[in-house]
Amino acid sequence: MKNINDILQKRILVLDGAMGTMLQRYNFTEADFRGQRFKDWEHPLQGNNDLLSLTQPKAIADVHRKYFEAGADIVETNTFSSTTIAMADYHLEGVVYELNYEAARIAKKVADEFTEKEPDKPRFVAGSIGPTNKTASMSPDVNDPGFRAISFDALRIAYKQQAEALLDGGVDMLLVETVFDTLNAKAALFAIEEVKEERNIKVPVMVSGTITDASGRTLSGQTAEAFLISIAHIPLLSVGFNCALGADQLTPHLEVLAKKSDLPISAHPNAGLPNAFGEYDETPEEMAEQIKEYLEKGLVNIVGGCCGTTPEHIKALSTLVKNYEPRKLVVPA
DSSP states (O other), X not given: OOOHHHHHHHSOEEBOOOHHHHHHTTTOOHHHHHTTTTTTOSSOOTTOGGGHHHHOHHHHHHHHHHHHHTTOSEEEOSOTTOSHHHHGGGTOGGGHHHHHHHHHHXXXXXXXXXXXXXXXXOOEEEEEEOOOSOOSSSOSOTTOTTOOSSOHHHXXXXXXXXXXXXXXXXXXXXXXXXXXXXXXXXXXXXXXHHHHHHHTOOOOEEEEEOOOSTTOBOTTXXXXXXXXXHHXXXXXXXXXXXXXXXXXXXXXXXXXXXXXXXSOEEEEEESSOOOTTSOOOOOHHHHHXXXXXXXXXXXXXXXXXXXXXXXXXXXXXXHHHTTSOOOOOOOOO
C-alpha cells in the first residue's frame, strides 16, 4: 500500500458517500435480502443491509465501483452494523465474521481494479466499524440511571472479532465511525490495539464522531474538544465528524478539531438535514458549495458524504478538492 500519510501531505483525499442510500435504489425485497442461503431463516431480514454482502454481493461491488468512478480515494466496507451486538436483532451473530470478511474482500477487489488502471491514484478500503445499537455510558431506562445495556468488555470482544475479520478480508485501514458514545469508541480502539499487538502489525485507524444536535455535543454529552481529548492517547491516522448534521452545521466543530489537533481532519456530513419524510434533498452542487468553506478555511484533509449522499455528490466533491491544498500538518521530526 502506498503510504497514505504521504498522500495526505499532498492532497485532500475523498471518502465515499452513503451505502444505504444507494442500496435503497435497488428496492430489494425480503426474498432478495434472504437469497438462497437464508431463504428459510425464521426471522425477518429485510433492512439488514450488511447481509447483502453475502446475498447480493454484485450490488455491493457495484456501489463501491460507482463511488470510485466518481473520484473517491477511499470506500468504506458494508459493515456498519456487522458486530454480534447489532446482528443480534436478526439472530445472525453466527455469521458476523463472514459478513466482515466478505465485505472487505468485495471492496478490496474493486479497489485493486481501479488502482491497477490508475497506479498514480491508489484506491483504499476502510473497514467500517459502527457504534452498535447499545451505549456503554448511558442508561436506556430513565427510571434506572445506573443501568447499562452493554459492558465495555462485551463491546471490546465484539469489536475485536469485527476488526480481525476486516483485516483478514484485506482492508487498508479501520474507520471507527459515527461515534455517539466515546466509551463505545474507546472499546473499539482498545480492541484494535489488541489485534495490532497480537499480530505485530501497524494499521491506520480513522475515528469519526457525530455531533447529534445544535448543542454541539455527542449523544453522551461531549463537546468536540472533549471527544478529541478522550481519544488522543491512541495513535490515529485521522479524526473527524460525520452524520447527524449537514455540511454547514458541522463547520464550527471542525474548526475546534483543526485548532486543537495535529492529526489530519476528516468530514463526511449528510446531504443536509432530513425532510419530513426522512429523505435528504441537498443537491451535489449545494453540498459542494458548503464543503468549499472547509477548504477555504484549511480545515480538512479528507472529505466525503454520509446519509443521503450519492456518487453524484462525491463527484462534485472530488472535482472541488482539486482546486485546494489540504490542511497543513505538523510532521514529527
